[in-house]
Amino acid sequence: MPENPFSAMRQSIVDGAPDTASDLAREALASGVAPLEAINEGYVPGMHAVGEEFARGQMFLPDMMASAEAMRAAMAVLEPELKKQGAERPNAGTVVLGTTKGDIHEIGKTLVGTLLTAHGFSVHDLGVDVSAEKFAAKASEVGADIVGVSALLTTTMRNQKGVIESLERAGLRARVKVMVGGAPVSRKWADEIGADGYAKDAMSAVALARELMEAKVRLAKSPVLESA
């Protein structure tokens, strides 16, 4: 065990070093560190640091992918132990993700999914060329908090609106937040189609997902809703 194991865990995420991250997780468990403590004190601060560095333009998408990979490696060691102890990592929110019908581009969407997972969200990735109805069906099946719809083409971004309409038809819109993204997508477009948020890149998608979850929690606690 390093002298400061949590700092080393954090650094393994910043370095994007999956082998180091999983080794440190194993060593921590062997020396009696609680898995949740390792996650919250070591690895999650690493992801936060990565997010901050990315926002400052000091880290880039390939660095972030490597950090997410390191996070996944650490979690692969820690999660089974968590389950054994009857605990689990708190779910930051359940997200259904996909690229809209007619569009087979998946880089942006996959990146968002990777980072959301690394930040504690439970992500259900439907892949590419996904129909509006499939988004709604999956959201209903998994009790999604958020549906994220990606589109890389100007011709397919219009289908993002169809996903919102499909959620409305399925009676899910009141409880499912919708965020949209993709190269041609803008905040104005998101407003036009009635989405709850627009993320210009993968890291801001994580920040947006957190905001949307906070809004959901606030709404759930609101006396108006309780009395409704």
Add this chain to the structure above:
Amino acid sequence: MRPKFQLLDGALVERILGEAFELIENPGVRVAPYVVELLQAAGISVRDGVAHIPEPIARRALHSVPREFFLYDRDGVASVRYGGDAVHFDPGSSCLNILDSETQKARPAESSDLVRLVQVAEMLPQYAAQSTAMVCNDVPAEIGDWYRLLLVLLYSKKPVVTGAFSATSLHLLLELLAIESGGSEALRLRPRAIFDVCPSPPLNWSEFASQNLVDLARAGVPAEIVSMPLAGATAPVTLAGSVVQHAAECISGVTIHQLAQTGAPIVWGAAPAIFDMRSGKTPMGAIETVMLDVACAEVGKYLGLPTHAYMVAGDGRVIDAQVEMESGMSAVLGVLAGINMISGAGMLDFLACHSIEKLVIDAEAIASAQRLIEGIEPCTETLATAMFAQTGLSGDFLKLKETRALFRKEQHFPSAVIDRGFAHSDDATDILKRAQARVEELLAAYERPGLLTDRETEMIAFARRESAKVGLAALPGIQCTEEVATPAK
């Protein structure tokens, strides 16, 4: 001497092609069921939807591609030459938004916007061809492909760079073009349009792209492969690696196309970009994107094929110094590379937005670039001494007959969009205002080309029939329907 810009030497091109031939055999190229039988009949193994194309078959296909062909205008004049070092420009295509002329803010484009853009492009000689430049948001998406083409055909006589977003719509576009040309055979002999066909990176010919390749080849209508490697995302991060992938996608596309119809016209085209590692965007104005465009075209030219690239687009969201710096720079490099058709003018915001004002500014950059490739030629018997013999050291060259005879050839005269201190420029000190004035001037001078003909009547009848199928009663953007409905006897 015509100036040229080159990024690759022969040895590197050979390496690029060598690896591209390796890639199309292993791992191979994903293809759609539509072409499996065609490929297998030629001796190409297709397993689990992946074609493994042997180099000799691909080389035969490359060899059978016409080295040169023409696009024809409405009057049947061959006005765009694909081949050699001919260079032409057309506006960027299939854009969803327009930068509103008055507010200079992006909004969804409509039919009337496309008509305005076509009218302006029609008046600018820098654009040898039109494009189906915008998606018309006031028209149902199901008929969007042919509707865009209809508008261009009605308002322009220039050749058209177009494309279909589905296999079904391709046939409607071909039907429309055949009406305009006077039949399918006339269309094949004198094609008015060329169709962009895009593989999905990496190395994937989707259902509709595969089908478009085959159907265009059989119709004898030119196809333009627009391969779009995104360096670092859907293609290797190295520029050379992305050029290899581009070559593999083009070679495999050419193979499918030529197997469908040997000798059908096809273009080695490209819309590559780097993948920005901070934003995840695909900057069209980045110098590395431009380098990819040039390098991809160089490989095509090395094979002797007609070429295309996506350039003259900027990434800023308004008309500003960044957008025009990027657009002008790529226009210059595009002409120096001798790319046959350069698409993209007028576009900004990562190809998400079109601007008619930018289109007229880009025309000035294009005109300068076109002047550049005329180079410096000795056009007098002595270069300078004979003129000095007349003026001595007085420096009075303005009154020489050579000056008057040759200044128009030696100097390009931009429009009032470019501030050269000419009187008219004083009225508008910024380029946007000058561009807006130029757009209005061009629109005022525009006249719809040609007379109304039976063919136009038939095109409108086609439009009414197809529009009715999706419940569209009116034909947005078309002001000539009344005239067409009652043709002169």
